[in-house]
Each structure stands twice: as structure tokens, then as C-alpha cells.
Amino acid sequence: MDERLNRPKGFGEILDLTFSLSKNKLRDFFFISLIFMGPIYLIQALISLASGVSFFREFGVGEAWHEKIISSFDGTESVSLGTTLVGITSFFLFPVASAATLLVVNRIRKNEAYTIISAIKQAFSRYGPIIGSSILFSLITIGLIFVSVMIVIFIFIAAAASSSTIGVVLGITLSLTIAIGIAYLLTRWSFYFGSAVLGEGSPGFTRSWKLTRNRGWPLIGLYIIFSLIIGVINVTIEFTFGMFLGNSVLLSMIISLASIFTTMIFSVGYAVMYLDLKVRHDADDLKEMIEDYNVVQ
Template identity: 55%
Template sequence: MDTKFNKPKGFGEILDHTFSLSKNRFKDFFLILLIFMGPVYLLQAIMQLVSGTSFFREVGSGNAWFEQILSSFTETGTIETSGLGADIGIIIVGLISAILGPVAEAAILFAIANIRKNEEYTVGSVIKQAFSRFWPMIGSSILFGIITVMIILIPIILVTVTAIFVFQANPVLGVLGAIVLFLGFAVGIGLLLTRWSFYFASVVLDKDSPGLDRSWRLSRKRTWELLGLYIVFYLIISAIGFAVQMTFGLFLGNSVLLSLISNLATLITTMIFSVGYAVMYLDLKTRHEGEDLKDMIENYNTKTI
């Protein structure tokens, strides 16, 4: 077994292990994502070209070059320029991504599980393993999506209704109350989704569908730290995406080439998050297995006494 997986890790150690694996196995992980998402991004680029978007540099109306670049982002994708066909194409690309994306992430999970055991693997072998869990992944993801929508939608309705009634009596109190309720519900939703978020790894690696109960057990006493890690990964991914968009967008506008570069950056950030997710889950398993072993020892000692 890889020694870095042997002991429970702290916040910083998980981040360090994530970037270490991403660097050392970059070729394998990136190739997995490229195999699945590369054709999707290529299809998206073709649809953009068909809809009239320039490949190298897209500019809009305006006198100065900066105005032309900015207007390209506001004008491209409107009804007049894109048309119904391009909109349908975007929907199709989104659906394909929603289906193939989880399979790619599952393949990365299998690859890291093999690394943990010091077992050899190939990109083809982990992709094959990922497809073997296709339907359980899809079914569990749909269930998780429904739960997510419900626990987000219900608080929004409650906050809105409460704020309206309180606002009529006292506008200042109504606004402050809405803010407090919103922040409280946001934290609560974040913690709940964190507790259930490892369902996917449970379905893939441990063949436990839908995996929500196992995820809840494994994340016990670690919720705040896990939520903090999710926030850090989100900030890293957002920073990289923003930097790429701003840097290349200033010269290329909302062109097809910018989309390809942005998608390439998305593959890298998706890889980092997928590796981080796998490290977090395997760390939870290490802790859980350690606790189970302690419980067995304590029960044995109690019986012998």
C-alpha cells in the first residue's frame, strides 16, 4: 500500500497529497478526462463554428478594441446570432457531458484506488471498471440531484415567505432576518450535502448503492473540515478559470479558440478536484477502518475481562 494512504491526514496533508498525485500521474488522469470530454468539447467547437463564431478572434461592435472584445461576450450567444440550432447543440453537449463526466471521474477513482494498493493499472483497465458501475452511478446521481434540489428549494421558499411577512411589519427587521436565515440555511445545506457527497465514491469503489448512508457514516466528525476542503478546491478552480478567461479573452474575444483553451483548463481543474475527492474519500475510509479495528479490540478486551 502507498505509505501516504496508511495514516489519516490533516487538512494541509490532503491538499499536498492531492497536488502530488495530480503532478506525478498527470498523464494518466488527464488522458482519462481527454478520452471522455475531448470529443464533447470538439463537438461544441464545431457547433460554435456552424453558428458563425470566429475561430481565432471574435469581436463585437465598438470603436476601441477593448469595447469590441467586451461586446463579443454580450453579443455572441444571443438569439439573433446563435439561433435555435446552436441552443439545441448546447443542450446536447450538456447532456453528453453529464453522462460521460461521471464515468471519467469513476475511472480516476479506480486508478487512485490501485495506486493506494501499489497495484499496476492501465487507462483502459480503469475505464472498463468505470463502465461496469455505469447504471448504479447514474441512478445514485439522479437521486442525489433530486435530494439536492429539494433541500435547496424548500429553504428558499421558507426564507422568501418569512421575509415577506416580516418585511410588511418592519422592513429593516425583514431584510436582516432574511439575511440571517439565508446564511443559516446556506451553512446547513452545505454541511448536509458534504455528509452525503461521498455517495459517488461509495457506489464506484465499494459497490454500495445509492451510497448515501455509507457517506453519512464515513463523514461523521469530519464535516467541517471536508466542507472547508471543498471550498478551497472551489476557490482554486474558480481562480484558474477566471485567470484563463481574462488572460486569453482580452486577445481572442469570445471565440472558438477561447472556448477550447477554457475547456482545456477545465480538464485540468476537473482532474485536480477528482483527485482531491478520491484522496478525501480514501482518507475517510482509513479513519473508518481504524475506528472499526479499535472497536473490535475494545469488544475483545471486554469479553476476555
């Protein structure tokens, strides 16, 4: 058991613990993600293969080799179908993988024995609250983004009508402020998932808001760091292999494996972040109970 899971951690320590757990338990965490994500990506690859996309190398039209490679990435009906399939199915299956990962990390924190099957079974036992909360969170996110886009459009229309530099600067400033505000709210609510998985309340938004008190900005920073790491890995792999394979089925499978790996890292990172918040919150509650007891005495 890593004792760091049972005490509050700093920004860098959370990152270090995430990668340490990902390395030490790579087989377990990767297998959990592979069970749920692998079959979906395999079906996507089979759809592309059946539609005539080359397995090893796919070239489009053009005279130079780089023109052929670039043109091979033009959208096709089969790719759209595969992407839609992954998008819909992943929403209902991928959260179970993240839930099982969180449960494993929590058992490691408690120094309890676990098996991958037992973690997956426990995750499925919380399937209703997990999916219900995720749907509600998605609707809230869409609503906030829609309203914000409408406000931003209105601001820029008003700024353009005023034909003044001050109006444009004010419009940009207000737009950035709105975007930061949305990021802050969604971050404060985003730990509903851990609450739903561990049975600490669903949809869990109130619980998440309490857990993230005074931790909003560091958590946003952690989300940004994880997103940058994942983005760099995915872009590097797609660009490097895409130069030689084009938009082939093999490339899509390599990208899918990279996606499974990066999703695993993010899931472990989220688990570490949630359990860190839980430890901090439980410690604060204990301090309040001790203070109340001393006052009574």
C-alpha cells in the same frame, strides 16, 4: 505507493497529496479526463464554428476595441445549443472519468498495477449504480434548494412587511443558516459517489453519512478551497485570453482544456478525500472490534 494514502491525513496534507498525485500522474489522470470530456468540447467547438463564429478572433460591435470584445460574448443560439449539449452529455459521461480516477488512486493506495483502459472498464462496470445514485443526489439537491428558496422568500416577505430592521437582520441570519445547513447536508451525503464506484453500497448515502462523521466541517473547507482554486484558474484563463481572442472558437477550446485540467484536479482531490475517510472509518471499525474482543476476553 504514497504511504499517506493509507493513514489519516490532516487538512493541509490532503491538499498537498492531491497536487502531488496530480503532478506525478498527470499524464494518466489528464488522459482519463480528456477521453470523456475532449470529444464533447470538440463537438461544442464545431457547432460554434459551423454557426459562423471566428476560429481565431471574434469581435462584436462597438467603437473601442474593448467594446467589441465585450459585445462578442453576447449569447447566441449556437452557444446555447453547445452549452446544452455539454450539460446533458457531461452528466452521463463525466462521472465515468471521475470514477476511473478514483479507481486509479485506490490502486495506487494498494500498490497494485493498473492501466487506464482497465480502470475505465471497471468504471463502466459500475455505470448503473453511479448514474442512478447521481440522479438521486441531483434530485435531492434540487429539492433542498427549491424548498430553501421558498422559505427564504417567505422570510424576506415577512421581514419587509414588518418594516423593522430586526426583521431584516433576522431574515438574513436565517437565510445564511439555511444555506450553511444545506451545504453541510450535501457534503455529508456527497461521498455516495465513492461508495457506488467501489461497490461499497448504492445509492451510498448512508455509507457517506457514516464515513463523514465528525468530518463535515473540514470537508466543507476542502470543497471551498478546491472550488476557489478551480474558479481562479478558469476565470484567469478566460479573462486573459478573452482580451485578445474575444468569444472565438479558439478561446472556447482553451477554456475547455482548462476545464479538463481543473476537473482532473478536483477528481483526484475527491478520491484522496474519500480514501482518507475510508481509512479513518476502517480504523475506527478495527478499534471497535479489538475493544469488543477484549471485553469478551
